[in-house]
Amino acid sequence: MIVAMSRTSELSRRLGCLLARHQALHDPDREPRNRLRWLPEVRRWQALRLEASFDHFLSDPRRRPAAQFFLSDVYNDRDFSRRDADIARVLPMMQRVLPGAMLGTLADAIELGVLTHAFDLRMAKVLETIAPRRRTLDAALYAQAYRSAGLLRLRAHQIDLIARVGIGLAQALHTPGVGMLLKLSRGPARAAGLAELQGFLERGYSAFAQLGDARAFIGEIEADERDVSQRLFEGTSDPFRGRMR
Numbered sequence: 001m002i003v004a005m006s007r008t009s010e011l012s013r014r015l016g017c018l019l020a021r022h023q024a025l026h027d028p029d030r031e032p033r034n035r036l037r038w039l040p041e042v043r044r045w046q047a048l049r050l051e052a053s054f055d056h057f058l059s060d061p062r063r064r065p066a067a068q069f070f071l072s073d074v075y076n077d078r079d080f081s082r083r084d085a086d087i088a089r090v091l092p093m094m095q096r097v098l099p100g101a102m103l104g105t106l107a108d109a110i111e112l113g114v115l116t117h118a119f120d121l122r123m124a125k126v127l128e129t130i131a132p133r134r135r136t137l138d139a140a141l142y143a144q145a146y147r148s149a150g151l152l153r154l155r156a157h158q159i160d161l162i163a164r165v166g167i168g169l170a171q172a173l174h175t176p177g178v179g180m181l182l183k184l185s186r187g188p189a190r191a192a193g194l195a196e197l198q199g200f201l202e203r204g205y206s207a208f209a210q211l212g213d214a215r216a217f218i219g220e221i222e223a224d225e226r227d228v229s230q231r232l233f234e235g236t237s238d239p240f241r242g243r244m245r
Contacts, residue, residue: 069207105168170214
């Protein structure tokens with residue numbers, strides 16, 4: 001009991017710190033790089049790159065829902081501020097009714113969003129310096145900015161989080177009773193203004209229910225992302241293997 005309470009308290013602190021970091025990082029007054037003209041272009045280009053990388057998943061009827069969920073809700077250019085604000089509002093209640101594994105996965109998802117946005121800000125600042133007259137990205141300029149932004153270990157941690165979120169959601173959303181819990185909470189969640197969080201959980205549950213072998217799916221994503229990152233840092237002439245120009 002004491003160990004469980006300690007873990008819950010630690011998770012609560014982690015979620016609180018992550019939500020505070022998320023809010024600060026997205027505040028243009030506290031983080032002026034949010035106003036850089038390159039930021040929307042970085043996010044747009046990366047969304048296209050991910051869609052290209054996921055093309056073989058999207059063409060597979062069984063894997064398409066999970067791939068679409070990843071692109072729309074886990075690792076893309078979507079603004080997750082509303083979802084994360086929902087989590088902050090209902091954190092005490094969530095700790096009472098949701099499995100600890102799901103709370104940990106939500107924390108990983110928020111951390112992934114924080115780290116991804118921090119990298120986007122860093123990339124946008126680099127591009128302001130190395131390409132002040134350019135307006136759009138291509139593969140060569142993106143690769144140059146990626147290497148200049150550096151932080152190889154944090155890039156590796158970003159990919160760690162992608163894998164952890166994917167596996168964690170697949171496992172947590174298949175915990176007995178979670179499906180019924182999500183159905184029962186739909187009305188109250190919407191009434192309480194928590195539709196974004198409820199939608200995130202329901203979309204994840206539906207997507208992974210059709211997937212089958214989640215570990216193989218996530219493993220492929222992780223391996224591909226590590227390959228792309230390594231090729232970018234090494235300065236390979238075609239880091240995206242013909243997917244992007």
